[in-house]
Amino acid sequence: MKTPTKTFAIAAALGLACTANPAFAADTQPMSVDVSVDGLDLSTTAGQKLLERKIEQAARTVCRANHPNTGTRIISQQARACLAKARTQAREQMTALIEDRRRGG
Incomplete structure (x- = not known):
């Protein structure tokens, strides 16, 4: 079953985590990216893995x-915290979307 045009947002609603680092100080606005599920069959494991x-x-x-501090490849503690929260939020959205598709929505 192919999904209709649909996107959901991956948001870093982490104003505190992002502003704690001077590199992020200029960005006090949370940023989000829309992830399209167009053409993904979320009823299959392959479709779900692609979405992941x-x-x-x-x-x-x-x-x-993807942009670690100069002089290191290690991402900052703030970026790691942001990733953890963004992944959790996205996982919740993905689970809800898959359940919605299973119910015929």
């Missing part, structure tokens, strides 16, 4: 985990 990969990429973008 898309979510991870979006979470890393929102939390700026």
Whole structure:
């Protein structure tokens, strides 16, 4: 079953975590990215895994985990906290979306 056009937001509603780091100080607004589920069959494991990969990429973008501090490849504690929260929020949205699809919504 193919899903109709649908997106959900991966949000870093982490104003405190992001502003605690000077690199994020200019960004006091939470950032979000829409993740499209167009063409994904969420009734299959493969479709769900693909969505999980898309979510991870979006979470890393929102939390700026792809841009570690100069001189290191280690992401900051704030970025790790942001990733954890973004992943949790996205997982909740994904679970709700999959359940909605199972119920025929």
